[in-house]
Amino acid sequence: MGARLQIEIGLTVDGAERRLLVDTRSTLLDALRDRLGVTSPKKGCDHGQCGSCTVLLDGRRHLTCLTLAAAADGREVVTAAGIGPDHGRGGLHPVQQAFLRHDALQCGYCTPGQVCSAVGMLAEAAAEEVTLDDAEIRERMSGNLCRCGAYVNILAALRDVARSEGTG
């Protein structure tokens, strides 16, 4: 690979500063997974159609398969592995705990994306002063597909969290 095809970028990933050389064609998803070994975000479609690759990018939910790594220089990435207290070292995020309680997953492949999307949604609702009733949660989570069909349980989990956080 010619040098002209590579660029050095810096990312903060789950609290850790990382510097890496990336192919200018690389998506943020591939850079995380293949260059940094951060495999929590999953590749379900590579076209921004399924939500499995969702992370929090500078605090907002974001599809990493639709983002060029070169364009993410200097930004902060939080994956489902680092979304809990103390970048994940201090246990699970309340959303993750609720997912376990309600069995809001089966194969688990879409789950890291669902978790990040849900955490992003809760922050959006708080900022927008929107009440997260069932219809609102379903609508706002519809960018994250689950082929196992865990939607009913995901809703139950997020209803729990929204209520305990005062946004539901």
Next chain:
Amino acid sequence: MSSVGSPLLRVDGQQKVTGEATYTMDHHTADPLHGWLVQSTVAKGRVTAVHADRALEHGGVVSVIDHTNAPRLADTDDLELAVLQGDRVRFRGQVVACVLAETPEAARHGAELVRVEYDEEAADVAFREAAATLRPDELDPDNDADTMQGDVEAALADAAHVVDQTYRTPFEHNNPMEPHATLAHWHGDPDSDEGHVLTVCTSTQSVHGVAASLARILGIDAGKIRVVASYVGGGFGSKGLPHCHDAVAVLAARTTGGRPVKLAVTRQQMFALTGYRTATIQRVRLGADQDGRLTAIDHRSLEQTSTSKQFVEESALVTRSMYAAGSRRTSHRVALLDVAVPSWMRAPGEMPGAYALESAMDELAVVLGIDPVELRIRNDTQTDPESGKPFSSRRLVECLRLGAERFGWSRRDARPGASRDGDWLVGLGMAAASYPANVFPGNRATVRALEPGRFVVEIGAVDIGTGAWTVLGQIAAAALGAEPDDVEMRIGDTSYPKASVAGGSSGTASWGTAITSAVAAFRKEHGDDPHPGDETTADAERSSDLEHYATHSYGAHFVEARVHRLTGEVRVPRMLGVFSAGRVVNPVTARSQFIGAMTMGLSAALLEESWRDPRYGHVVTQDLATYHVAAHADVRDLEAVWLDEDDFRVTPMGARGIGEIGIVGSPAAVANAVHHATGIRIRDLPITPDKLLARFDG
């Protein structure tokens, strides 16, 4: 057996909510090469040249493997797996080359630079009723293509009431969230005696099945191949058998001097390479007496399959045991087309078949003026109509009655189109369901004692999201008289004893029987106070009752549908499934399976359809933006309940399978509810707004 029946939370849940679970492409491998598939752009013909020069000049590209330079396979009978072995193209999208490169980006770019020339031939790709004339030798696995009892034509001629309708179901793609992927690594000489020489991580429903298939095509002993699938991101049948990418990865890795090859199938490629459900055209004729008792059932299914491999969707199978009727006939005919290879998709056969049969039953209820629940109760049978065997357990009527009661069925006005809420037409529909209680042969398990009171149990099963990891631990703990925490369950690796596929709703029954047998053998050999390290491996003891009884699970689906009178949009605010599936080992994971399959049934009823290009036969809706599956906002109040029961004739745990029955009948229940809401009968899935709008008055 206290731990069987407990609502234990999923043991692999924490790894999944953090994303730390390692699916195939998450495995770290030192110094891999990355593969990218090149697919044919013609449907039929011969490859006359593969120009790899531009690809090889591209930075990072290491090699281009095509049919002229790929290693030879020992067995090429299975044309789906016999990749890169010849110049023949049998469908558009077939793999004609594989690019290996230092990075995925370079491999992908390289694949675009490969230029393939073809000698193209005229292809037959359109599924037409008139072309479906071939009688298959047998269905999958070993059922006759046709069955007949009595005189169907005479019974129909004499019947007081007859329904004669044709139902169509579309091409559908499984689309598990994890795309298929394979990591292959040759680390030894196949001719040596050094144990396994090839390690394959692949997203599969059957590690031992993949090892056996690869051993056959490679001409080496299965013991030389280790297949690992620790976590699998769904399969729904599409990972039940190895597909061509597994063979490509293994062949490609043979050429790298020992470097591993990582090969990911893209979402788009999955639509051509990893199986799908064929479209069906099903004619159902029902004859009934004045009281609604069936006298004749005729169910004939026309389908298509591929010239590469004949897979037949066994759509009329469900009709063979569902209802009593003196005269009965089922048949399957297929058209052989130059198209991608169809395969298993959740409840292959039963799902489209029950849509047709249960829609026809609803039509018969309307003709007779009998409540559809009551019509099914009147036609229940306690003897399997075709085999004459008794059922191990058949509690369909209880499912129907309990569902009707819980759903508020008695408040339903029988007249279609009678209920409205503003611009929404409201209807209630139902359908019955059954699915065979499969217990597959070829299972064994190992039990080993650790420190006092703790055990390891090993079986080469796979958890594709079903909860097998959790549930098998519960079965083992119950058999050992231990707590689930004291049993370490090991699965997902051919290093563990042989196990059958996670398919056909057979996993818990087949693997659980092996574990129960192994525990009994362990206790016999080592007693109640074993020493650390004591171990026993034993085969599953097959219940002799399986030969003497017809074994099925049953269910009843109830659906409320709302149809917008101006847009034709269908919404499903309520869906209830009531199931009789033997003993439920874990109510948490079982409920997830039931509601998950019902969600897929709802998705099939309203959304899913693969559209083919009529010239080349490939799928043009080859992504998740154009192949629609149910999203969060499509699923409202959806619940599953089950009867408290056990069926010890099928398994020592009393359990039958549960993974597929939720998708059987649920599409018909939706269609029947749409009819009740509107008076319009849609006889081809999915029920999209255009079909309803075309039938609205004014």
